Every structure is written in structure tokens, then in C-alpha cells.
Amino acid sequence: MAELDITKVDKIYHSRKGDVHAVKALDLVVKPGEIVALLGSSGCGKTSTLRMIAGFEEVSNGSITLGGKPIHTLPPAARGVAMAFEAYSLYPPLTIGENMSFALKASKLPQAEQDRRVKAMAEMLEIADILNKYPTSVSGGQQQRASLGRALVRDAGLYLLDEPMGQLEPQLRAVLRGRIKHYLREHNCTTILVTHDQTEANALADRIAVMEGGVLQQYATPAELKAKPANLFTGTFIGEPPMNVFTADVKANGETVAFTVEGGATLSYPAADFSPQLREALARNPRIALGIRPHALHLGEGAVKGKVVACQWLGDQTHVAVDVAGRTVVSVSQERVARAPGSDVALKVAARDLHLFDPASGKAIAHGDALA
Ligand SMILES: Nc1ncnc2c1ncn2[C@@H]1O[C@H](COP(=O)(O)OP(=O)(O)OP(=O)(O)O)[C@@H](O)[C@H]1O
Ligand SMILES: [Mg+2]
Structure with missing residues (x-):
């Protein structure tokens, strides 16, 4: 497992209506095997950050290294990064099972091992009964779990999970949270999880990066964030009801x-x-x-x-x-x-x-x- 180093990264979107500075001078280090939550309100730059790490957006400034190797100039497939997208992005012509095993096809793992992984993952995420169905014929929550499973079954240096449980009802979410944490720990996965749910961030993450307006406000353990907010923003953002x-x-x-x-x-x-x-x-x-x-x-x-x-x-x-x-x-x-x-x-x-x-x-x- 490798360390991720994000150094002075900016994301500026240029559009006809003007520039949007979505991520500003972001510095973030994720240690090997660490689970980090990116927490912040809508539009604060969470997805932009993940997409730059995965390679679906270019960095406007700065550098990203994984295991000491610069990756921000590589095409997505060469980065060794697995991502579960906010909008699932499943392939409609493939079944749920085929979607989940798709990225394993290129891995040269024996077929039996590929099948075993997909089956175990589907059981963990409680979608084993829909593996033969197509994405359009299952619910949003089921598609979301398939998308999460597709990312997690892979062998990657880094896992990026964008709101992986946003569509699930609270009970299932709580159960899966526990299982996913156990899975990430057992496989020593270096992970960045995007969420705007504090409970999820607290339950899953070793450290939480709180963002607002494209700016990292504080990067600390859940306990530190609560006891020692670095500024009024984190002070009032973390904790329920607010400070x-x-x-x-x-x-x-x-x-x-x-x-x-x-x-x-x-x-x-x-x-x-x-x-x-x-x-x-x-x-x-x-x-x-x-x-x-x-x-x-x-x-x-x-x-x-x-x-x-x-x-x-x-x-x-x-x-x-x-x-x-x-x-x-x-x-x-x-x-x-x-x-x-x-x-x-x-x-x-x-x-x-x-x-x-x-x-x-x-x-x-x-x-x-x-x-x-
Ligand atoms: N392709 C794009 N072109 C122009 N602006 C964009 C683009 N993608 C995102 N933005 C803007 O960049 C900012 C950050 O967006 P981003 O999607 O990273 O936020 P987010 O934290 O993931 O929000 P959410 O919680 O709603 O998913 C927002 O102001 C958004 O409107
Ligand atoms: Mg987002």
C-alpha cells in the first residue's frame, strides 16, 4: 500500500460564464492503509478532488504522487486507482455481476478467483441476488452498491469512494458501514471516502479532511475535530446540534x-x-x-x-x-x-x-x- 501526497493542488474550471476555482492550494497526505473522509457541504470541491486524483480531471496547479511516483500526468488507467463514482456509472449492457467483474478481467487473476471475489463482495453488500440483472432493472441503492463493489474488488493502490452509500436507507447504511470498514482494514486499503454525513465520516475514517469553498479547513482525527476545531467553520460544522x-x-x-x-x-x-x-x-x-x-x-x-x-x-x-x-x-x-x-x-x-x-x-x- 502506498502513501498519497497531494501538494498545492488547484482546480479551476473555465467556462463561458467565468472561472470556478473549485479546489484551492490543497495539501493532503494519506498514509498507507489510512482511511480518510473528505467532509463538506455541497459544492465545496470533494468530487473535483477525487476526480483529479483518479485522473478524470486535470490538476490546474500542483502535484499528486502515489507511493512517491507522480501520477497527476498519467492517464486514469495507469494510476492504479479504483474509484466508485457518485453517479454509479455502470455499463448498461452488462449485468450487475459483469459490471463488478469487469475491471478484474484485465487483472490476469484466475477466473475462479475472479468469481470468488465478486460473489464475496456481492454478499458483503447484499446484492448477491441481483448479479444476473441489468442496471436499469434494479434500484438506485442497488446500483450504488454494485458501483462500490466494482471498485472494491479490484487490487488498487488507492480507493476513492464518492458518497458510496448516499442512496441507502439508514439501517442498511449502518450495517454496511461496519462491514466496509472491516474490509478496508483487512485488505489494508488506502482510501478516501467522500461524504457529507458526519456520522459516516466519524465511524469510518481515521482522519477527516473538512473542506469549505474549495479550501481545506482542518485535517484531523474525529476526536480532535470535536475537541479542538481550528476555526469557527469547523467548530460550527462538526457536532450535532451545532456549536x-x-x-x-x-x-x-x-x-x-x-x-x-x-x-x-x-x-x-x-x-x-x-x-x-x-x-x-x-x-x-x-x-x-x-x-x-x-x-x-x-x-x-x-x-x-x-x-x-x-x-x-x-x-x-x-x-x-x-x-x-x-x-x-x-x-x-x-x-x-x-x-x-x-x-x-x-x-x-x-x-x-x-x-x-x-x-x-x-x-x-x-x-x-x-x-x-
Ligand atoms: N465541470 C465543471 N465545470 C464547471 N464547474 C464545475 C464543474 N464541476 C464542478 N464544478 C463546480 O466546482 C465546484 C465544486 O464542485 P464539486 O462537484 O467538486 O463539489 P462537491 O463537494 O463534490 O459537491 P456535492 O456534495 O454536491 O457532490 C462547484 O461550484 C461546482 O459547481
Ligand atoms: Mg460531489
């Missing part, structure tokens, strides 16, 4: 650190809750963006006062939406709590659960008691 963000004025002295949020409430903490370096940084940043995850915003005694907008028990947790000085924030608690809309509540948060960002650049300043 609450207040603008706050900071006053730090030897005894206390106080954050006055919109609406006038002040969150005050003993200075000892923060490292000296962080207090110094706060002295330089009198105005910050204060991020608080809904799970860390607790109902009860606290300085931030608001009125309940909605209170929903979801079967295993309660989401309480609270209006604070005209803004709605969300508090999540593991217990079942009942608060009538319109009732007064107070909210509190521990110093270790604060995320501080520069409000102008969005860059993280600190997470909890320490500098970012």
Missing part, C-alpha cells in the same frame, strides 16, 4: 476572567481556570467569538438568562432551545427535562468547555484552559 457562538467582550485581570456576551450577561471565572499564556492572549483580544457546544451548555443556576423557545425529548436526550437576548441557543441534556415554552431559564458553562475564536479571522485562540 452555539456568542460575540463576547473579555476582561481579564489577576483574579477573574469575564466574558460579557450579547445582551449583557457576564460569564465570570477565576483566573486560575485559564493558563497564564491564555490570559495574556485574552489581554490582546478584548473581543472574541465564544463557542459553546450544546452538550456543555447546562440549564440551571447561571449568569446567562433566557426564555425557553422549545423543549424536545428525543428518546435519549433533551434539546432545549433558549432565546438569549434575541438569539436562539441550544442546550442538550442527557436527562429528560420538561420546560414550558416562555419560561425563564439560566444557563451555565464550565471554563474547560469554552472555545475561543478570533471574530475577524475565525481562527481558534483557545480550547478550554489552554491556547489552541
Whole structure:
């Protein structure tokens, strides 16, 4: 298995309506055997990135190497890359089984081994019963699994999976997620998986590359992304429900650190809750963006006062939406709590659960008691 190195890669589409800079100066390293998720909203450049790696789009700038060998100038078939496309791209005149074995034909594997692989793959993806059918006579979800299977049965240096389970219902998705992860690990597959489903990215990936507007925002493990978002974008993009963000004025002295949020409430903490370096940084940043995850915003005694907008028990947790000085924030608690809309509540948060960002650049300043 080989390492993939993407260095300063741009993708600019030229069209009559103007240029689209779809991928901007992308740097990304995927280690041998690593599973990486490309996560981001629609149009952020995920498919463009995969297509440049696979060779279906040219890079506008930069280089891509696989196992130390430049591949961005090679034709797709010479790159040793297997790709499952977002739009499946099955061959209509071939059956599902023939589609899946198509790429193995050129592999010189004995026929019996080809058949064994296709059968095992079809069983893993629960499409063994449709191998003799044609693509147009099976469902979108079945075509999608056939397309995924066609990529995975191959021996490739790199596997690129573009939204491989987007068409599947949640239960099947969850089952296949587990099986696919096991398969990729067992075969030590270096993999990039595109998704806009955070749960899928968290469950499958060793590291997640978060993209927005063609720019890589952060590349880290799922746990790091949650605990130490590099900027306001990842902070609010990762995590469900999204992080609450207040603008706050900071006053730090030897005894206390106080954050006055919109609406006038002040969150005050003993200075000892923060490292000296962080207090110094706060002295330089009198105005910050204060991020608080809904799970860390607790109902009860606290300085931030608001009125309940909605209170929903979801079967295993309660989401309480609270209006604070005209803004709605969300508090999540593991217990079942009942608060009538319109009732007064107070909210509190521990110093270790604060995320501080520069409000102008969005860059993280600190997470909890320490500098970012
Ligand atoms: N062939 C093309 N010509 C011009 N613009 C393109 C082309 N392909 C993609 N784009 C534009 O490039 C940007 C990135 O598109 P891309 O398909 O990479 O996004 P994506 O992250 O895969 O989105 P989705 O989640 O919707 O699949 C978008 O603004 C898109 O409109
Ligand atoms: Mg796409």
C-alpha cells in the first residue's frame, strides 16, 4: 500500500460564464492503509478532488504522487486507482455481476478467483441476488452498491469512494458501514471516502479532511475535530446540534476572567481556570467569538438568562432551545427535562468547555484552559 501526497493542488474550471476555482492550494497526505473522509457541504470541491486524483480531471496547479511516483500526468488507467463514482456509472449492457467483474478481467487473476471475489463482495453488500440483472432493472441503492463493489474488488493502490452509500436507507447504511470498514482494514486499503454525513465520516475514517469553498479547513482525527476545531467553520460544522457562538467582550485581570456576551450577561471565572499564556492572549483580544457546544451548555443556576423557545425529548436526550437576548441557543441534556415554552431559564458553562475564536479571522485562540 502506498502513501498519497497531494501538494498545492488547484482546480479551476473555465467556462463561458467565468472561472470556478473549485479546489484551492490543497495539501493532503494519506498514509498507507489510512482511511480518510473528505467532509463538506455541497459544492465545496470533494468530487473535483477525487476526480483529479483518479485522473478524470486535470490538476490546474500542483502535484499528486502515489507511493512517491507522480501520477497527476498519467492517464486514469495507469494510476492504479479504483474509484466508485457518485453517479454509479455502470455499463448498461452488462449485468450487475459483469459490471463488478469487469475491471478484474484485465487483472490476469484466475477466473475462479475472479468469481470468488465478486460473489464475496456481492454478499458483503447484499446484492448477491441481483448479479444476473441489468442496471436499469434494479434500484438506485442497488446500483450504488454494485458501483462500490466494482471498485472494491479490484487490487488498487488507492480507493476513492464518492458518497458510496448516499442512496441507502439508514439501517442498511449502518450495517454496511461496519462491514466496509472491516474490509478496508483487512485488505489494508488506502482510501478516501467522500461524504457529507458526519456520522459516516466519524465511524469510518481515521482522519477527516473538512473542506469549505474549495479550501481545506482542518485535517484531523474525529476526536480532535470535536475537541479542538481550528476555526469557527469547523467548530460550527462538526457536532450535532451545532456549536452555539456568542460575540463576547473579555476582561481579564489577576483574579477573574469575564466574558460579557450579547445582551449583557457576564460569564465570570477565576483566573486560575485559564493558563497564564491564555490570559495574556485574552489581554490582546478584548473581543472574541465564544463557542459553546450544546452538550456543555447546562440549564440551571447561571449568569446567562433566557426564555425557553422549545423543549424536545428525543428518546435519549433533551434539546432545549433558549432565546438569549434575541438569539436562539441550544442546550442538550442527557436527562429528560420538561420546560414550558416562555419560561425563564439560566444557563451555565464550565471554563474547560469554552472555545475561543478570533471574530475577524475565525481562527481558534483557545480550547478550554489552554491556547489552541
Ligand atoms: N465541470 C465543471 N465545470 C464547471 N464547474 C464545475 C464543474 N464541476 C464542478 N464544478 C463546480 O466546482 C465546484 C465544486 O464542485 P464539486 O462537484 O467538486 O463539489 P462537491 O463537494 O463534490 O459537491 P456535492 O456534495 O454536491 O457532490 C462547484 O461550484 C461546482 O459547481
Ligand atoms: Mg460531489
